[in-house]
Structures are given as structure tokens and as C-alpha cells.
Amino acid sequence: MAVKTKQAKASSSKAKSKPKFSKETYVKWYKDMLLIRKFEEKTGQLYIQQKFGGFCHLYIGQEAIVAGTASACKKDDKHMTAYRDHGHPIALGTDPRVLMAELYGRITGCSKGKGGSMHFFDKEKNFMGGHGIVGAQIAMGAGVAFAEQYNGTSNVAFVSMGDGAVRQGALHETFNMAMMWKLPVVFIIENNNYAMGTSVERTTNVTDLSKIGLSYEMPSKIVNGMLPESVHDAIEEAASRARKGNGPTLLDIRTYRYKGHSMSDPQKYRSKEEVTEWIEQDPILHVLNVIKDNKWLKDSEITEINEWVKNEVKESVEFAENSPYPEAKELYEDVYTQKDYPYIKEN
Numbered sequence: 001m002a003v004k005t006k007q008a009k010a011s012s013s014k015a016k017s018k019p020k021f022s023k024e025t026y027v028k029w030y031k032d033m034l035l036i037r038k039f040e041e042k043t044g045q046l047y048i049q050q051k052f053g054g055f056c057h058l059y060i061g062q063e064a065i066v067a068g069t070a071s072a073c074k075k076d077d078k079h080m081t082a083y084r085d086h087g088h089p090i091a092l093g094t095d096p097r098v099l100m101a102e103l104y105g106r107i108t109g110c111s112k113g114k115g116g117s118m119h120f121f122d123k124e125k126n127f128m129g130g131h132g133i134v135g136a137q138i139a140m141g142a143g144v145a146f147a148e149q150y151n152g153t154s155n156v157a158f159v160s161m162g163d164g165a166v167r168q169g170a171l172h173e174t175f176n177m178a179m180m181w182k183l184p185v186v187f188i189i190e191n192n193n194y195a196m197g198t199s200v201e202r203t204t205n206v207t208d209l210s211k212i213g214l215s216y217e218m219p220s221k222i223v224n225g226m227l228p229e230s231v232h233d234a235i236e237e238a239a240s241r242a243r244k245g246n247g248p249t250l251l252d253i254r255t256y257r258y259k260g261h262s263m264s265d266p267q268k269y270r271s272k273e274e275v276t277e278w279i280e281q282d283p284i285l286h287v288l289n290v291i292k293d294n295k296w297l298k299d300s301e302i303t304e305i306n307e308w309v310k311n312e313v314k315e316s317v318e319f320a321e322n323s324p325y326p327e328a329k330e331l332y333e334d335v336y337t338q339k340d341y342p343y344i345k346e347n
Contacts, residue, residue, distance in 0.1 A: 021229060023296040025071055026287055027305075029228045032070070033063035033284045034309050036087040039096050042313050043086065043103060043117075047263050051321075052103050054116045059087035061258035064283035065190055066091035068231025069158060073239060078126050078148065080141045081160035083118035084190075084257075085130025088160070092125040100316035106323035112334070113326045135161065135168030138187070142174045145185035145248075156242045158235070160188040164195020166209060175248070179216045182247035186238040187213075189252045190225070196261045197269040213250035225255030226281040256281075 019026065040058045047056045059066075062084075069079075070091040081088050090096055094110065102109030103117055111121050118132045128144060131137040141159030148155045165171070166189060178185055189209050193200055200207050213220035219241065224230040231253060238249035256278035260267045291297050297305075 019229075019290055019294065021232070023291075023294070026291050026296065028071065029064075029067045030284065030287045030291060031305055031309065032091050033067050033228075033287065034305070035096065035312060036063045036066070036090050037284060038309050038313050039090060039099070039316070040086060042317065043100075044259065044263065046103070046317070052105060052116070054118070055083070056103075056117045056263045057084040057261065058257070058259045058263075059084055061278065061282075062190060062192060062225065062255045063087055063091075064228040065160075065188070065225050065231055065253055065255055067283070068228035069188070069235050071228070072232040072235035073156065073158065074154075076126060076153070076155045077239070078128050078141075078144050078155060078157045079160075080128040080137045080144065080157070081130055081190075082134065082137055082162055082165060083130050083132050084162070085118065085120045088130070089120050089122050089125060089127045092122070092127050094120075094122045094125050094127065096312055096316045097319040098122075100320040101323045104320040104323070105325065106320055107326045107330070108319070108323040112330060114330070114334070135165040135170055137161065138165065138168065139170045139174045141187075142178050142183055142185055145178070145183040145242075146181065148184055149181070154243050155184065156239045157183075157185045158188060158239075159185060160190050162195060163189055163191040163193065163200055163209060164198070164203065166212060167195070167203060171212075175213065175216045175218060175250075178248045179218055182245060184242035184245075185248045186235065186242060187248060187250045189250070190255055191252055192255050192257045194257075194261065194269065197265065197267075199269070208252070210250060210252035213248075218248055218250050220250040220252065223251050223253040225253040226278075226283050227286065228283060 037060060040060045043056065044058055046052065066087045079088060079092060086099065089099060098108060098110045099120060102111055102113060102115060102120060105113040105116060107113050111119055118130050121127060121129045137159055138161055141157050145157035148157060191209055195203055210220040210222050221234065223234040234251050238251060241249055258275060258279060
């Protein structure tokens, strides 16, 4: 049973009035989202060519969430997500070359080639990782928020999850604790309507996922995830609340993935008409139209951005393919040990 599209998406009215955000913001959104889109499209092509293996989950269609989050957060805020994690570090400023190298399993990758598609990390950009265990990042993200609170910073932890991950029991324990301690955390449900191939309607009687936070008296709201403006506003409001010491917020951000759950997904659970309806709300096209309507960029300048993105992706592939594989000794690097632990004996 396919999810009802009218349930899954929020209002997408596009006012012709003067945009609330600046030219610089819209241009950055366009560049970032287009780079994510083209990086992901190339990733899909390379995966089919068997350039690298493992699981691969593309972010195509969901770009407005990370674009709006990145523009609304502060430099030292922390970010963490699940295994659909390619878009997040790009929006935060990670060089796509090291991300592509990670997909290829090369030593120059962001996780030294040890993580692959599902385990991107970038400490310098405060991206605390993509995580392969469904829902694990929910509790870990609250732990990161607790560390920020304990250390007396004003930083906020942004914890993203899919609509399927909210079924994990750890979410409820985490929500209860986060509200009790008023942790500076924003929980983001990247609600793309399907947990793998199972629609929201088949996993819960409560299809408005924002209601999950209500039993903990956690401020919660639905957000249109196809518009970076809506995401930015919601993230900014939630982050401000957290920085003031007022605790967490839950955001049910309605979005849609244009591709399958993973590269092996035949997508038989949804219709072509449903996909087409969501593609018509494409966030990149929306932002480009705002730029054109306000005559902020000439056609030649837009072409220049498009060429820059194309070249970034091309150079990312070249960088990855020319990078070496990790040496065998890397198996023993970056492994946590505690030498004085009573059950560990030195050889």
C-alpha cells in the first residue's frame, strides 16, 4: 500500500513577493544542492560500473534539508545522521574529493577508506558521522548534545534519522532523557515516506510523525523539506531554543527520495505518477527559479556554476581513482584500546 502523497508533503506555495533570504544565501543553496545532486548521480553511475562495492544510499531529492540546516546552524554545531550520509558533509563544506575517495576505499578518503558509503566522517567540519545501525545515531546524538552542555558551550547537536528509524525503542528512551536534561539537540526526521520499501502508513497509525514528541512535551512541528527556506526557518528556531537552555525540538521534515532506498531497490512499492508529482517540487529548480525571477544571476553566471559543479565531480573521481589503497597496517590503526584495562595483556 503506497503512502498517500497528500499526507506526506507539506504546502509548497511559492510566493512571488520579495524573498526573505539574500541573493548570497540562494546562490549558496543552489551551488550546494546542485553539487550534492551531481555527486550522487555520478556515484550511482560508478556503483553500477562496480567501481566500488558495499551498500549505497543516494540523497537525490532530499538536498533542501541539509542545505537549509547548514545555512541556519553555526560553525561549531555538531551533525550526525544515518547511512544516507553523502549530502550532509558536502553541505557542511567537506571536499567532495575525499568523499569520493572514501567510496572507492582509498587511504585519502574521509575515513581512510575504512568506512565506505555509510560511514563518512569529518571532524574538522563537525560532521560526527553517518551510522549504519538503524536509529543508533539518535541516542549517540543526544550523547554529543550532553557533552556540549557539560562543557558549557552554546553548540547544538543536529541528529537526522529516517522515518523508519523512529520505530526504534531507543528513540523513546532518548527523548525522555533529552527532555529531562534539556539537552541542546534538534532531532530531524528526514521523512521521505518510506522505510526501505514500507510506507509510513504501514508502520504506524500515527502518520503525523511530529506527534511522537508530544508525549514528552517536546516542541514538534511539520516542515516542508522541499523548500530550503522552510527548513532554515525551522532549524533556526529550534537551534535558538536549544541555545537558550530550553531543550530539544523534533522536526518532521517532509521530503522525498527520487531514487530507491539503495542501489538494489526495484521500487515496486510506489507508482511513477507519485515520483513525478514530487519531482515537480524539486528544490534545486525552485531555488534556481527564485534566482532567475529576481535577476540575481545572468545566464552566463548560472552556466559558470554548473560547469564548476561538473568539474568538481570530475576531479573527485580522478582524485579517487588515482589515490592508493590503505596498507595492511591500517587494520591496526584507529582502533580503540586501553592498555591498563585489566583484561588486556601486552604480547
